[in-house]
Structure formats: structure tokens, C-alpha cells
Amino acid sequence: MSRETSRRSRSGTPGTELGGMFPRVFPKEYVTVVRGEGHTVWDDEGNAYFDAAAGNQNVAVGHGVPEIADAAAEQLERLAYTSSMLFANEPAQAYTEKIAEFTPDGFEKAWLVSSGSEANESAVKLARQYHYERGAEGKYKVLSRRRSYHGNTGIAMGLSGFPARKTKMEPLYPNFPKVPNGSPYRCRFCDGAGGRECGRRCADELERVIQAEDPDTVAAVIAEPVTGAANAAASPHDGYFERVRKICDAYDVLFIVDEVMSGFGRTGENFAIDHWGVTPDIITSAKGMSGGYTPVGGAMPHERIVDVFEDLPDGFQHGHTYSFNPGSAAIGLAVLEYVDDNDLVANARTVGAHLHDRLEECYEYEFVGDVRGKGLMCGLEFVADRESKAPFDPDVGLGDRLFEAGLDNGLITYPGGAHVDGERGDHVLLTPPLSIDEDDADELVDRLHATLAAVERTL
Numbered sequence: 001m002s003r004e005t006s007r008r009s010r011s012g013t014p015g016t017e018l019g020g021m022f023p024r025v026f027p028k029e030y031v032t033v034v035r036g037e038g039h040t041v042w043d044d045e046g047n048a049y050f051d052a053a054a055g056n057q058n059v060a061v062g063h064g065v066p067e068i069a070d071a072a073a074e075q076l077e078r079l080a081y082t083s084s085m086l087f088a089n090e091p092a093q094a095y096t097e098k099i100a101e102f103t104p105d106g107f108e109k110a111w112l113v114s115s116g117s118e119a120n121e122s123a124v125k126l127a128r129q130y131h132y133e134r135g136a137e138g139k140y141k142v143l144s145r146r147r148s149y150h151g152n153t154g155i156a157m158g159l160s161g162f163p164a165r166k167t168k169m170e171p172l173y174p175n176f177p178k179v180p181n182g183s184p185y186r187c188r189f190c191d192g193a194g195g196r197e198c199g200r201r202c203a204d205e206l207e208r209v210i211q212a213e214d215p216d217t218v219a220a221v222i223a224e225p226v227t228g229a230a231n232a233a234a235s236p237h238d239g240y241f242e243r244v245r246k247i248c249d250a251y252d253v254l255f256i257v258d259e260v261m262s263g264f265g266r267t268g269e270n271f272a273i274d275h276w277g278v279t280p281d282i283i284t285s286a287k288g289m290s291g292g293y294t295p296v297g298g299a300m301p302h303e304r305i306v307d308v309f310e311d312l313p314d315g316f317q318h319g320h321t322y323s324f325n326p327g328s329a330a331i332g333l334a335v336l337e338y339v340d341d342n343d344l345v346a347n348a349r350t351v352g353a354h355l356h357d358r359l360e361e362c363y364e365y366e367f368v369g370d371v372r373g374k375g376l377m378c379g380l381e382f383v384a385d386r387e388s389k390a391p392f393d394p395d396v397g398l399g400d401r402l403f404e405a406g407l408d409n410g411l412i413t414y415p416g417g418a419h420v421d422g423e424r425g426d427h428v429l430l431t432p433p434l435s436i437d438e439d440d441a442d443e444l445v446d447r448l449h450a451t452l453a454a455v456e457r458t459l
């Protein structure tokens with residue numbers, strides 16, 4: 001590890017002094033990031049950081065890729081905007097065709113929006129209208145899982161099993177039932193046995209809830225195949241998603257996979273659900289879909305859903321000003337071409353396998369309870385006691401300590417938590433750009449060792 005800079009020698013800017021910004025947290029100090037290249041970003045005092053969060057897990061192709069800046073400039077000069085309600089545009093057609101090269105067979109169309117939350121809102125409304133048009137007007141409920149995150153807008157927040165992010169807003173959202181997450185580390189169905197049988201038993205809980213709710217009222221189920229910020233790269237045992245698919249088929253319920261974080265190569269497959277060979281009804285994605293170079297999200301319905309909309313004179317009852325935005329589409333196209341040309345999905349698989357091997361070393365720190373993930377979507381869960389898996393008290397402020405110690409060691413991690421009981425639970429996501437190589441992964445782990453050792457000394 002060559003970098004010796006220490007952020008302790010400087011202070012960030014208080015939230016109250018960030019120009020006209022209404023900051024995320026007023027009483028917090030923010031480091032100002034001014035430049036990025038590959039997996040490195042620099043702050044306004046010249047300190048360099050390994051961006052192991054890839055921004056918000058979105059900077060899939062790395063920072064500062066010139067081809068993408070060129071594609072943006074070219075399109076913005078030619079045509080920055082046209083209304084998708086009134087006109088077609090060429091970049092959106094080319095981008096959606098490129099997206100279809102990544103999605104499984106049977107997924108040829110994409111509904112483009114500007115964020116992951118909007119992608120999930122779109123998917124839910126697609127599911128609702130799909131049932132409505134087929135005469136199943138009573139189907140409107142969407143079931144989701146505990147320890148999940150589907151976004152911050154109305155329906156998406158209601159679907160999220162993430163109390164810490166929603167409690168204060170609770171009465172605003174539809175609150176449909178939640179089913180277990182199926183994460184093996186804290187699975188109450190496993191009896192320590194694990195394996196396919198456990199996966200199936202977790203999924204059976206979904207059937208019980210569909211029956212209890214009345215199947216004629218249930219439109220869809222939504223799940224992250226590999227969970228993001230709500231449970232740090234956890235995924236269920238084999239057998240779980242296969243069983244979810246069967247249950248959905250049995251009750252005419254659509255299966256939506258939220259691949260906002262895990263889609264477009266992050267886990268070493270085009271989509272995380274591909275790890276289980278299961279075909280969903282709607283795939284949503286965002287983040288890596290435009291590499292953080294522009295706000296984009298999408299809902300990609302299977303052709304059997306598309307068929308229902310093909311003859312409708314009024315079409316899909318949804319849309320935004322920035323849906324199918326040509327500037328964003330040109331940028332997204334350049335990003336996916338870069339992913340393709342540089343074989344980044346396969347790279348995420350091989351470098352991810354190496355990174356996982358190295359991350360196992362983290363068990364040398366007593367407060368690391370679980371190391372997990374797929375491809376370059378990795379997570380560590382922290383515990384006050386490894387035997388009982390008891391989480392830390394929130395007063396310990398473990399997430400902040402980890403983030404700060406990371407910055408001191410030139411590493412950006414993505415802490416999260418409150419997943420155990422709504423207040424307790426600490427984890428970090430490690431989701432570097434898909435473009436890193438094995439030497440970069442080693443550097444990441446070296447910096448992580450320094451970070452974990454520093455935090456352990458303070459516990």
C-alpha cells in the first residue's frame with residue numbers, strides 16, 4: 001500500500017456550508033470529491049481514495065472514461081431532449097436494443113426512466129395494468145421481503161423492508177405484507193441445515209402469505225436476487241428462487257426481480273437471477289446500466305407481458321418528462337458498449353472470485369461475522385459476538401467508524417445496517433468498478449485490512 005495520506009490532518013466541509021445545498025445530513029462534515037479516474041477518486045486537497053463503493057455501486061466502468069464523455073458531448077450537441085410522449089428518438093432505440101443483448105431470451109423491450117426507484121414504480125404499475133387488462137382487476141398487492149430496499153418513492157418505499165429508511169414516513173406508503181429474506185446467515189428456517197431444502201422452506205412462506213392475502217388480490221412479488229444496501233450482498237440458498245417461480249406461476253402472480261444494483265454484470269452474470277437459471281416476468285435495473293454517467297433506470301418486461309400492451313389504444317398508463325431521454329440513452333449506450341467491448345461481466349466473475357478468496361482473510365478480525373456475495377458485489381457483516389451473532393449497539397456507531405477509518409486508509413466503503421431488528425446490525429458493501437484487475441483487488445484488501453485493524457483497536 002503506497003499511499004500515506006491521512007484525512008485526519010484535514011477536516012471536511014460542514015453540511016451547513018455546502019453552498020445552497022439542502023444536505024443529506026446538516027450536522028455532518030463532507031469531503032468534497034473533485035475528480036475520478038478508473039477506481040480512484042481525489043478530494044479537493046489532492047488525497048486519493050480507492051472507490052470500493054463505485055460511487056453508489058453504479059460506476060461500473062470506472063470513473064473518467066473518455067469514450068463516454070465523447071458520446072455525451074456528441075449527443076447533447078445534436079439533440080439533448082425530445083418528448084417520448086410525442087416523438088421517437090434514435091438513441092433510445094439503439095440503447096434499448098443494446099439492453100436486450102444483456103437481458104435473457106424473451107426480454108426484448110425496455111421502459112426507460114431516470115432512477116432505480118422509478119424503475120420499480122414502473123414495474124409495479126406494469127404488473128397492475130397487466131392484470132387489469134386481462135380482467136383480473138382485483139389483483140393489486142405486491143409482496144416483498146424483509147431486509148430489502150426497492151427505492152425511496154411512494155410504492156417503492158412501501159415495498160422496501162428497511163424500517164430505518166421509512167419509519168418516519170410510514171403512513172404515506174402502501175404497506176403490503178413482507179416475507180422472509182432467505183439470507184442464510186440469519187435464516188430462521190435453516191435449523192443450521194442450509195442447502196436447497198432450506199431455500200425451499202423459506203420460499204414456502206411466500207405461498208402461505210399469498211394464500212392468507214387471497215391470491216385474487218396479489219399482483220406480483222418483488223425481490224433482489226442478491227440484496228444490496230439492506231443486507232450487504234446476501235442471497236438465499238439454491239432452491240429458493242426456483243420455488244418462488246413455481247409459486248408465482250401457481251397463483252398467477254408476476255415475479256419482478258429488482259436488479260437495480262445487481263444487474264448488468266455486477267455479480268459476474270448479466271443479471272444476478274441468472275445464477276439460479278430462473279426466468280422472471282419483469283427485470284428492473286439502474287446503477288450499472290448507465291455507469292453513473294447519467295441518471296437512468298429501466299423496467300424490462302418479458303414478451304408475454306408486452307403482448308398484453310400491444311393492442312391497447314391508451315397504452316401503459318405511466319410516464320415521466322425524462323422517460324427515454326435521448327442524452328441519457330446515448331450515454332447509457334456508450335456505457336454498455338464499453339462493458340461489452342472490455343468483457344467486464346466475465347471480469348467481474350474472475351476478479352470477483354479472487355476478491356472473495358482474499359476477503360475470507362477478514363475472519364481474522366473477531367468482529368467480522370460473515371463474508372458473502374457474488375462477483376464484485378461483496379459484503380461483510382459485523383457482530384459484537386461471533387458465537388451468538390449479536391449485533392453491536394447502535395451507540396457504537398460502527399458504520400461511521402468503518403467509513404472514517406476507510407478514508408484514513410485511502411478506501412471508500414459503503415456502510416449500512418439496522419438490518420437485524422430495525423435498529424441494530426452493521427455491514428459494509430464492497431462493490432468496486434467491474435473494470436478492476438486482481439492487483440487492484442489485492443490493493444483493496446490491503447487497505448481493508450488496515451481499516452478493520454484500526455477499527456478493531458477502538459472496540
Ligand SMILES: Cc1ncc(COP(=O)(O)O)c(C=O)c1O
Nearest residue numbers: 115116117149150151228260261
Ligand atoms: C436494489 C435497489 N433497488 C432500488 C434502488 C433505488 O434506486 P435509486 O436510488 O436510483 O432510486 C436501489 C438504490 O440503492 C437499490 O439498491
